[in-house]
Amino acid sequence: MPHDTRGLHALLASHHAGGDDVSIELIDSSDPVINLTMHAYGDTQVQVAASGGQIFISTILVPAEQVRDRDGFNDACMRINPINPLSNLGLTSIDGRDVYIVFGELSANASLDEVEEELQALAMNTIDAAQALKPYFD
Amino acid sequence: MSILSKLFTLLRGVATESGQKVVDANALTILDQEIRDTSTELNRAREELTKLMAQGKLAQQKMDARAGKIAEYGRYIEGALAKGDEALAREVAGRLAPLEAEQQTDQANLAQLERSIGTLKATIGKAETQLKGLRSQVDTVRATASVQRAQVAIAARSVGTGSKMGSALESLERIKQRQAETAARLEASEELQSQTGDADLERKLADAGLLQDGSSADTILARYKKPAQLDHQTVEVRQIEMPDRVPSNRS
Structure with missing residues (x-):
């Protein structure tokens, strides 16, 4: 059965329980979102x-207002993107x-290990x- | 206009105005409409396919029946010819001729029908893929919107603490800060380690009777008694005390 946000939060929370590498909270609203703070x-x-x-x-990554030379930055981002494994700018x-x-995007049927790998x-x-x-940053 | 072009136009248009919500809502409206259109098209194609397949089946049944008849007439002709009744054989052949002509026409029609069925099946497959793509695009837009709302909430939360919208730059700074702290801690602990090492060595030297306490009354007294010899001894002790630091600058 595919993950929903609440289910995924429960899985991640129990996976990281007792550790101090990651803090996890559920930002709860009509559309809940998990917020992870990756201490490492x-x-x-x-x-x-x-x-x-x-x-x-x-x-x-950065708010655009903190970028000087947006054109140069955009160009650099496009060049970094193809060599960035598993995630996109x-x-x-x-x-x-x-x-x-x-x-990054994953199938909702992904295993917890796959989600963890993607997060790291x-x-x-x-x-x-x-x-x-x-x-490029101010 | 492709669906991605529509969404992109929408994103560009609204980005300069304000309100991501407008984009989300409109993007979802556009996507929902695309999904409805594609679904309608898909259903129509499926109905058409069913109709064509039924037609094909009927045509095949008709041809099978006719093939039976053709075979039957063939046997009659063979029988008549075997009996030397040429006239009868000719009469049956006269009945057989239009049947064979019809069979050929129907065969050509059926082939055409099968090609149409093939094309339609491909179209349906394509529409199904498109529909799947559209649905996952809806998922992406929904999830992106949720995450963005959360990011706004997180940013608002950090306003009170005086920090800017959390960015990778700050994380990078924190990592560098922590690396510097770790390096300093490591250095301190190495220093402590080497001090402990010195103490160990001194204790061993003292136990072996090689280390003399330079400030004890006995030593001072001895120094006054035999100054030259003791000077020599002190140097020796120092050399034993720090063997790894000696050669480079004292030899």
Whole structure:
């Protein structure tokens, strides 16, 4: 049976219970979202939501207002994207502000191990991307 | 216009205005409409397919029956010819001729029908794939919207603490900070370790009677009694005390 967000939260919470690598909370509303704080990756916050057949995993790379030379940055992002395993760079609008995100998608039928792998890869890729793209940040 | 183009146009249009909600709502409306259209098309194609397959089946039955008749007439002709009744054979052949002509026409029609069925099946397969793609696009839009709402909530929560919207940059800084702290801690513990090592060595040297307490009354007194010899001894002790630091700058 495919995961829904609440079910996935329960699984992740029990998987990480007792450990101090990851803090997990459920941001509860009509559409709940899991917020993970990955302590091993500088407290990178990763949001996870399951909808229908998919699990969507996303983290904020940088708000566009903190980027100087947007053209150069966009070019660099497009070049990094193909060599980024398992996750993608994207531009989205949050609350009217342009924000660059790193995100990945999984089947809602994915195993807990696969979700974990994706989470770790996403956090690592995000830190790597931030490091590589640092010259563009204010 | 493809569905992705529509969504992209929508995203571009609204990004400059305001409100992600408008995008989400409209994107879902567009996708829902596409899903309805594709479903309708799919249902129509399926009905058409059923009709064509039924036609094919009927045509095949008709041809099978006619094939039976053709075989029967064939046997009559053979029988008549065997009896030397050429006139009868000719009369039967006269009945057989239009049947064979009809059979050929029907055969060609059936082949055409089967090609149509094949095309329609491919169309249905394509529509089904498209529908699956659209549904997963709806899932993506829904999940993205949920995550974005959560990110807004998280950002709002951190406003009170004075920090900006949490970004990878801050995480990177934290990692560097922690690495620096870890390095400092490691250095401190190495220093402590080497101090402990020195103490161990000194204790061993003292136990072996090689280390003399330079400040004890006996030593001081001895130094006054035999200054030259003791100076030499002190140097020796120092050399034993720090063997790894000696050669480079004292030899």
